[in-house]
Amino acid sequence: MSSKPTRHMSPGSADAASATKVLHALEALQSREIAIIKISEPISSALAQDNTNIADHRNAVEGNSGNDNNNGNGIRTSDVSNSSLDAPTPASLEADLAHYKELFAKLRFSYVEQVTKEKFIRAIVGDPPLIVSPQDNAELEASNAEAKAALKALKTEVSRMVADLEIRGRALAARYQRVQLETATLRDLPDKIAGLEDHITELRTAQRLEPGARPELNMPLAKTAALVEERKARVHELDRQLEQLSALAPRKRKETERLQAELTPLETRRQNSTAAAREAHRRKEAALGGVEDDLEAKGRWYRAQEAVLKQMLDLQS
Template identity: 60%
Template structure:
């Protein structure tokens, strides 16, 4: 027999969630119907109206349960009181009258104590069962909500799987063609992990160097400020010297009647003449 496909499992889960919806309203329908029928036959005289049955919520059910417990306690007390009075009157007016000895009272009291102990044990057992049922109900509620969320995720999975399969096929096609310009992306897993490890190590070293350089920044900044402070007077002296040189040159040119200083030209002429004489006389300088 072939295993079920994800689509069939998802379809079955959808059908179960749509046909077997669990809500507090569905669970309270048998109680609501029974109480409504009881109200139709015997008009209830309590302070809680049947309008609460129209909108059933956990808080309204809890309020109804508390109210019914109080009514039952009052009804039980009234019943015990009425039965006791009836028995007492029958014992008095009976012929012959019922005479109860002290031993019978002691025996009856002993039986009552045993019955009370048994009743208390049963109440404790019922209380434990109710607590256990409440815990199971909460667990089931959480599981049901989880199933609902997981169902939504399962409905989204086929589309995501198709997208991933298309991406994988495209990636395989790219790898087969070999059009990837970065050869590091074509490495196998082992070499890729080694490359990542080396890159992380290099990154760690660079981080340490960066921390060292950042720690040197304040000192370098102070040194730079000091050099700027020392450079400022030198820059001022340079500007003054250049201004004085320009002024001296201007005065010299003015003294020569506007003719440029020919000392440099004369020096070049003398050097050229010396070189020519050396070549002529074959004298090495």
């Protein structure tokens, strides 16, 4: 039975395949719709549809409170910007939330005021008129206190849940941004791996063409790691020496400048002395009238004869 040849995959190819597989998995996950976006769609659509109704209702409430919008009552008359619904940002959402809180607070105050006036008028004009005893007021205050306590507890619980959700939302947003950045890096990883594999192939080809040029390329991994550590230690030592020499450089520079300052007058004196010696030599030659040349020639002849006689007689000086 014939066996099929097994194809061996290099580590770089395996890494590239693994990176491509992970990238496909991330793209498949990112193609799915996020649940929080689904949750926000009904709210956004409801806000977009009811924007006109809310504006009309608010204008009606403001008309009951007073026809003049600039009478100092502080009611906001601007509509919610549609741009915040098209491209919501944390700042725009916080601004819209503050606007709606202010609007509903004023609506609640207007509603309570209107209902109170209506009840008071009905109680007065009713037949027979409604008479409230102190006992009824006390019972109503007790029930109101219980309702306020329950409402306060619910508000506290809702505030805690909102704070918890905000913390989780910010953490999830940070993780989402980090995943986006890592995904972008992962998209570039297969190309980088392919480029590194090509570079490794070029180096191996060059090593085969010149096997004795760089023997350190043929060492095993353990020796290569040891050589790398040795080179790193050498570089570290050179850096340390360079730092020491850099620390000594200012002092050496100052010393050089001092020696240069001392050498300048000495150099001037040497040049003056050399010029004076040349002038004296010239004057001496002029005074002798060429006799010095004859004496120098005779001296050379006597030294040559002395050397010949020493060689002949085997004399040692």
